[in-house]
Amino acid sequence: MFFKLTPNAGQPLYLQLMEQIRHAVETGALRDGDLLPGIRTLAEKLVVSANTVVKAYAELEHEGLLELRQGAGAFVKLRRRSRSSPASIQNAGSLIRDLIERLRDDGLLDEEIRRAFEAELLYQRVEMRK
Amino acid sequence: MATAPAIETRHLTKKYRNALAVCDLHLLVPRGCVTAFLGCNGAGKSTTIKMALGMVRPTAGEASVLGTRVSDIRASCRTRQRIAYVAENKPLYGYMTPEQLMRFASSFYADWRPEVAAKLLGEYALPPDRKVKSLSKGMRTKLALLLALARRPDLLILDEPSEGLDPVGIEHLLQTIAVCSAEGVTVFFSSHQIAEVERVADRICILDKGRLLLNASLDDLRESYRCIDVTFPSVPFEREFQISGVEKIRTSGRQMRVLASRNAEAVVERAQQFHAVSIDVAPVSLRDIFLQTVQEG
Numbered sequence: 573m574f575f576k577l578t579p580n581a582g583q584p585l586y587l588q589l590m591e592q593i594r595h596a597v598e599t600g601a602l603r604d605g606d607l608l609p610g611i612r613t614l615a616e617k618l619v620v621s622a623n624t625v626v627k628a629y630a631e632l633e634h635e636g637l638l639e640l641r642q643g644a645g646a647f648v649k650l651r652r653r654s655r656s657s658p659a660s661i662q663n664a665g666s667l668i669r670d671l672i673e674r675l676r677d678d679g680l681l682d683e684e685i686r687r688a689f690e691a692e693l694l695y696q697r698v699e700m701r702k
Numbered sequence: 703m704a705t706a707p708a709i710e711t712r713h714l715t716k717k718y719r720n721a722l723a724v725c726d727l728h729l730l731v732p733r734g735c736v737t738a739f740l741g742c743n744g745a746g747k748s749t750t751i752k753m754a755l756g757m758v759r760p761t762a763g764e765a766s767v768l769g770t771r772v773s774d775i776r777a778s779c780r781t782r783q784r785i786a787y788v789a790e791n792k793p794l795y796g797y798m799t800p801e802q803l804m805r806f807a808s809s810f811y812a813d814w815r816p817e818v819a820a821k822l823l824g825e826y827a828l829p830p831d832r833k834v835k836s837l838s839k840g841m842r843t844k845l846a847l848l849l850a851l852a853r854r855p856d857l858l859i860l861d862e863p864s865e866g867l868d869p870v871g872i873e874h875l876l877q878t879i880a881v882c883s884a885e886g887v888t889v890f891f892s893s894h895q896i897a898e899v900e901r902v903a904d905r906i907c908i909l910d911k912g913r914l915l916l917n918a919s920l921d922d923l924r925e926s927y928r929c930i931d932v933t934f935p936s937v938p939f940e941r942e943f944q945i946s947g948v949e950k951i952r953t954s955g956r957q958m959r960v961l962a963s964r965n966a967e968a969v970v971e972r973a974q975q976f977h978a979v980s981i982d983v984a985p986v987s988l989r990d991i992f993l994q995t996v997q998e999g
Contacts, residue, residue, distance in 0.1 A: 577901065579900040579901050579987075579988070580900075580985065580987045580988075581924070581985065582924055582925075582927075582928070582984070582985020582986070583924055583925070583985070584920070584921035584924045584925055585901070585920075585921075585924075586921065611884055612881060612884035612885070615880040615881065615883065615884045616877050616880050616881050616884070618880075618901075619873070619876045619877055619880050619901050619902055620880060620901055620902060621735070621736040621879075621880060621883045621902055621903065621904045622880065622883040622884035623734070623735065623736075623883065623904050624904075625884075
């Protein structure tokens with residue numbers, strides 16, 4: 573695994589590390605069940621404080637992407653459906669395009685369409701929490 | 703005692719004749735972190751470290767290390783067994799060889815690890831049987847580091863550890879600090895090299911003219927320090943932007959540059975109220991934070 577941390581990026585190093593691990597999982601560089609480097613090894617390699625690695629691993633465990641096993645290390649754990657597949661995202665795109673076309677025909681402005689979308693998404697999130 | 707901070711000072715002050723080396727210092731260094739102690743030459747870093755170790759008597763105030771007050775001589779003697787310290791000028795006996803020095807030092811410490819000492823001797827490529835006085839400055843630095851790192855201290859204090867080291871030596875030193883942190887050692891090291899601090903440190907303290915200007919976690923600094931450049935049709939008064947979190951404002955023509963330690967969103971909002979034509983928010987490097995803070999102070 574290669575990681576590249578930029579101290580001047582205006583983003584905490586542990587967040588950068590988290591993003592790069594997430595990206596590695598999304599691109600398939602890391603697969604389900606893969607073992608990540610140990611805290612000491614990675615801290616030494618990246619020349620960062622061990623706390624940076626500990627925090628990144630702990631947050632990713634909290635998100636459910638990693639499983640930390642005492643003494644054994646950090647393993648990649650893929651949930652059955654962590655992200656939508658590229659095909660369904662493409663399909664969503666064409667559905668939304670059609671809908672926007674229809675709403676424009678009804679005379680709605682783009683700004684109004686956007687607000688309507690956001691309001692509906694927000695509304696559904698609130699509904700789900702109830 | 704496990705929860706006591708690594709180093710804590712209250713009103714710590716040191717006066718040398720007319721010069722004020724350290725002034726009313728309230729320093730708090732937590733356990734389990736790598737803390738970098740930044741400051742220009744003569745800022746009072748070494749004096750602070752020496753007072754924390756009981757090597758220099760404070761003019762006023764007090765210091766506690768690992769929960770023990772330095773002024774309590776008997777208790778702090780025991781505490782010092784748990785501290786490894788590499789001094790600024792790396793004082794070593796010139797007539798001894800590295801091998802003799804290692805044997806000499808090992809007899810003082812119960813936590814001495816001969817296998818680590820032997821490993822470091824090889825890694826640093828130190829000649830075991832040459833007299834210390836004939837070693838180069840960089841080699842002497844490495845030897846002093848070896849003597850500290852061969853132990854397993856609770857607290858490792860390094861005063862300008864990178865001085866005299868070449869880039870390879872510096873990288874190795876920083877890796878060693880990273881490994882120490884993984885082993886649970888609290889590291890406190892002084893430096894005036896920002897580049898070496900910003901990756902490995904969890905926290906930074908900035909000292910200037912004996913005063914503490916900043917004591918913060920690097921995560922917080924990265925997350926909240928922002929430089930905001932705004933272009934206006936006509937520039938408003940600077941006082942309109944003196945809101946909480948704004949450290950510095952500069953105006954040039956129709957542009958304004960605001961340095962915020964937090965609250966960047968509020969600055970952006972205010973800029974919008976004044977009909978800003980363009981707003982650019984950028985992170986601030988540790989180097990800029992250091993220079994700004996030290997110049998302000």
